[in-house]
Every structure is written in structure tokens, then in C-alpha cells.
């Protein structure tokens with residue numbers, strides 16, 4: 077498999093899961109601005125959507141969209157226990173978190189990476205993100221250490237990645253202390269540490 081990625085971007089969630097399952101894979105960095113591949117050529121010829129992550133499977137096909145790729149990898153490697161089986165309500169709890177992280181957190185972080193953002197727009201994004209994080213903080217206070225309990229899942233790979241963006245957009249996470257403990261638990265995982273190192277993030 078080959079992962080088309082950008083360091084620290086949402087593609088990092090896929091990278092974490094590749095390491096969690098012990099996959100053999102290659103990495104290809106994409107320039108987010110020019111859409112050029114590190115090895116040459118245009119990423120748009122591979123993925124016309126123009127955004128990461130994109131995973132080339134061993135049969136040569138390409139799979140995109142974080143939620144789809146994470147579920148594919150987890151289902152292809154059930155022994156890693158990253159997603160409960162079809163029919164188990166806990167599976168849909170994990171998928172529920174993935175939808176929440178994607179639609180309610182990830183997308184609200186995106187404007188904060190725009191250097192031209194106005195103070196008003198930044199404040200509005202931070203307020204929405206704060207509400208979303210507050211809910212996660214409360215849920216983690218009732219359970220944990222991971223989103224659905226004791227077991228690290230693909231939703232945790234995604235949330236760990238998105239929480240990492242707070243430092244880049246200078247967002248203080250201290251109002252949500254359970255998220256600090258959560259990030260610490262995730263960061264102590266060998267697969268997460270290996271991913272951060274491979275992406276040059278530490």
C-alpha cells in the first residue's frame with residue numbers, strides 16, 4: 077500500500093492505523109499548495125479531489141476519504157481490534173465518533189489554517205470547536221481512556237490527529253483537561269509515536 081499524505085494533516089490518522097495494524101506501506105508526500113508529489117508528477121492525476129489522504133491499495137486501486145479508509149483498514153485487520161464487527165452496536169459508536177470528528181471538528185479547524193482569516197471568523201470557529209471539544213471532554217470524563225472506553229479505535233486515531241492541530245492554530249486546550257489526559261494516553265502508543273517520527277513531527 078502507498079499513503080499519499082502531508083505531515084500532521086488528517087492523513088496522519090490513516091498513517092497511525094497503518095502502524096497500528098503493522099502494515100507494510102510506502103509514503104508519498106503531497107505538496108498541499110502545488111499538488112505536486114515528492115517523487116514528481118501531479119497528485120491530481122491520482123486523486124482529482126486534490127486532498128489527502130489517499131491510499132493506494134495492493135491491487136492498485138485508490139481509496140479516499142478518512143472515514144472510508146480507516147474502516148477499510150480496520151476491517152481488513154480484525155485482529156488489531158480497531159473497530160468492532162458489523163452488527164455490534166459498539167461499531168456504530170466508533171462510526172458515530174468518526175462522523176462527529178469529520179463534520180463537526182475537522183471541518184471547523186480548516187478555516188483556522190487560512191493566514192488571511194479575520195479575527196471575527198477566527199473567534200467564531202474557536203467558539204464552535206470549543207463547544208464540540210466540551211462534549212468530548214465530558215464524555216471522556218465519564219469513561220475513557222479512549223473515546224469508546226478501554227480500547228483504542230480508528231476514531232481515536234482520527235481525534236488524536238485533529239487535536240494535534242490545536243498547537244498549529246495556537247488554540248489553548250487547557251479548558252478541557254480530560255482531552256489532555258486523552259492525548260497523553262494516545263501519544264504513549266508506539267504506533268502513534270512511530271507515525272509522528274515518520275512524518276517529522278517530533
Ligand SMILES: N[C@@H](CCC(=O)N[C@@H](CS)C(=O)NCC(=O)O)C(=O)O
Pocket residue numbers: 085086087108126127128129140141142143178
Ligand atoms: N473529506 C476529506 C477531507 C480531507 C481533507 O480535508 N484533507 C486536507 C488535509 S487535513 C487537505 O488535503 N486539504 C488540501 C486541499 O483541500 O486542497 C476526507 O475526509 O478525507
